[in-house]
């Protein structure tokens with residue numbers, strides 16, 4: 001399987017789609033979600049300035065209003081984004097406006113797969129995002145259903161990071177994957193994140209190492225996506 005994703009560089013990404021919601025019906029929230037919040041570097045403007053292992057936002061069980069500053073990424077895309085054709089990497093996504101550092105940009109939406117399901121998918125693995133739990137791996141598949149997040153390309157010098165976020169349930173194996181700006185992003189600059197592949201670790205169904213060149217154009221480019 002070829003999926004990009006968190007930390008492990010195994011292989012791809014996910015929004016709350018119906019299958020996922022059904023799966024989580026009845027999941028319990030922690031007794032006090034606020035007590036589990038990662039507060040540091042989350043300022044009153046709703047900016048998260050560096051990636052955290054996990055961020056709890058306020059959820060349906062909190063008494064705070066929808067405008068609460070602990071509801072950073074759950075209201076959807078607020079920035080004008082544009083899909084455009086890149087020269088060498090297919091479709092890409094750029095912002096039509098300036099994005100302040102730490103701002104929420106968009107979610108990676110798709111269907112939730114158990115890793116075993118993902119393994120049997122063939123030919124459509126470029127839209128897989130691995131949620132990164134080694135023992136209980138889940139994958140977000142944006143091949144058939146997804147949002148604009150599925151068109152965001154990889155860069156070896158990315159301007160966004162993927163942040164795990166929970167708010168409406170407490171299932172740490174299946175967080176929302178939310179993209180935040182890790183620097184000020186200028187208008188018309190392409191949005192990118194690090195797919196986190198490990199070179200020579202991606203294999204085809206026969207066990208042969210797969211190679212893909214990286215065309216991110218960064219001065220720090222490693223030359224290979226995987």
Ligand SMILES: C[S@@+](CC[C@H](N)C(=O)[O-])C[C@H]1O[C@@H](n2cnc3c(N)ncnc32)[C@H](O)[C@@H]1O
Pocket residue numbers: 088089090091092126127150151152153154155213214215216225
């Ligand atoms: C999640 S999709 C991104 C959207 C894709 N460009 C499209 O047109 O649908 C991932 C695929 O985009 C291409 N891609 C993304 N970043 C790339 C990069 N830096 N260099 C080369 N190809 C890239 C690869 O084909 C990769 O498998």
